[in-house]
Amino acid sequence: MNNKQNPAHTPQVELPPEETPVSVYDLTVAYHRKPVIWDVSFEIPPGKLVGIVGPNGAGKSTLIKAIMGLIPKASGRVQIFGKPYQKNRHRVGYVPQRESVDWDFPVDALDVVTMGLYKEIGWCLPVRKKHRARAMEALERVGIADYAHRQISQLSGGQQQRTFLARALVQNADLYLMDEPFAAVDAATEKAIVQILQEMKQAGKTALVIHHDLQTVPEYFDYVILLNMRVIDHGLTAEVFTPENLQKTYGGRLTLLEEATETMRRREQSL
């Protein structure tokens, strides 16, 4: 958004691979042999807030999980700062979907945030005061330090989301992957998350965020990936986030592809 003078789609300046936060080549992922994303390729320039946009079932979560190796790739290659994810995972912070865990679990918000430090603390060693202090700082940053000692089911949805965000922040990563952080949160939380994203950007960090609300995309993100099983387009929001592209992403253009995969899945199952 802020450097419109860059021509669209042409690689801007060739970056050395270790400075490219995420590069994905020909990534295909399948659940039970049904392809969820096909041949996805893109690169993200550093220091950008990147929105991933697409309809339900477009494979947005799948993409993020596949980048981190949470689900196996059928084919393709993913690099984080020029290396496989396993080599650079300490530079990546992950904010999962809020629904992915049981919030009745007997821990408080501070405990959840300290989980972001478990790797750093190391095997078999206990959580120390300094770790808790750092977790507290992260909670302060997202504005819910007052709720640090509440059992997590007693937090509102927005506060739970901010707890997850704090758990990723405490790692002090360079790249953040967020799965729908804005889903079903209150206005205060939305504001807090946007604020954090802006701070990240100013610190030269990169965030890859799955986003549902098309209206706020141009406001929040300066780079967009339009996804519907395949990458429809990706680039600076001002250039890529166009009505035609949205029509391609959300319109019924891909019904044939879907039908084909559905047929494939049925045949697999009947075998």
Added chain:
Amino acid sequence: MKPFVLVFLFASFWPECLILAATETGTIQTQQSITDRSIAIPEWNDWKRVFLLKDYNTRIVVFGTTLLGMAAGMIGSFALLRKRALMGDALSHATLPGIAIAFIIATGLGLDGKTLPVLLAGAAVSGLLGVATILLIRNMTRLKEDAALGIVLSVFFGAGIALLGIVQQMKTGHAAGLESFIYGKTASMVASDAWLIGCAGLSCMLISLLLYKELTLLCFDEGFAVSRGFPVILLDMTLMGLVVVVTIIGLQAVGLILMISLLVIPPAAARFWTEKIVNMTVVAIILGALSGMIGSAMSAIFPNLPSGAMIVLVATAMFLFSMVFGIPRGILIRKLRRHELNRKVNRQHLLRGLYEFLEARGRLKEKQSSESTFVPLSKLLQMRSWSLAKLKKIVKRAQQEQLVVALQEDQLRLTKAGLLEATRIVHEHRLWELYLITYADVAPSKVDQDADAIEHVLEPEVIAELESLLVQQSTEGILQSPHTIEIHQEETKARHSSRRRST
């Protein structure tokens, strides 16, 4: 927590540990048939002997089962939080054929088929085989896990029963006593058995203590654990392995049918007492220890009753107690909180009714002692769907809290504190109403009851936010009601009460 465990352990068993170490021999008591369930009422001396741990044998048994209970409580906490409790049940049932086969093989080799390590090794193998079968069924077919569990549990158990039948007819070696693994029988426990159980239990506890944060993360958020590079599959297998070990060492005392109870009930009971995982584990360890200790002592008093049943009954008693009286999650405290909230709601309704009555007549500013600030009960009755009896009860409580003063002829008057509280309540109510109208598109005529449903549970920070959002719209300190307050016209009474009723 570590010091706690050690202190507890040594406080309970220091003398026994010495004795056990000194005289590590024992004999298997003569077995009675498992079907012999006659109960003799024990004499006072028996009770004293058992509970003062006078018998060497009782000491051994209590020592073993207490450690078992502690280990089961700790490992069970993780199994429960990982939602794998039923896996433990299938696992323990699947051990039976292994026990029988181990006996057959050992006897065939000319060894004593009834030594515990041999039988438990067999149990472990077939238990693991059972778990593997469950995973195989789940992954290879489209059956869900519950079906896989049910199949494996019953098939393995059935095979075990059949094998036991074969064992009974074997000419070599007397197999009597093998069935006690089904219901549990502590009488056959000897010192070396107790040591085996104790050491295995302690190792399990030590391992889960060392992996405490990793296991917690695994149970809470597996996806995040993977993304951070934790070997989740290995951790999961470690946890399952711990469950296997605890189950196996519990077979003798608790029996394979009931072993699941020692894994599930103490942590489930502990959950009623705490919102912190560390505390939950500690409480589960204590409850597990008590179950094992008291349960096995009871079975020493009633030698014909299976010890497994005794241990379960003790655990269940503690579970029921926790479920009812546990704080902060027990039934009673939750009922109490609900009751408290209802009282608060009623008090707020009363105060708001009084306030709005006075406000509608422009008598708020008048001196509280003047007669014009009196409100007759009958007018209040029209404002809410209260019965006279209920209203009187609410008034009485408000009187005790010195919010209102009751006067002759069923008249009420707000005290100074009452007026202050009423002002606050009305303010919050109207803030919320205004919010609903402005931001939630609720029609002004409906907003009263919508606000009613939720305003009593508003937290201070929400109130503050509402204020910053809306207070500029108010002219004075207290907001005007966004809808007309209909309390002075008798003819609107019918319509009015029907509208209020739903609140």
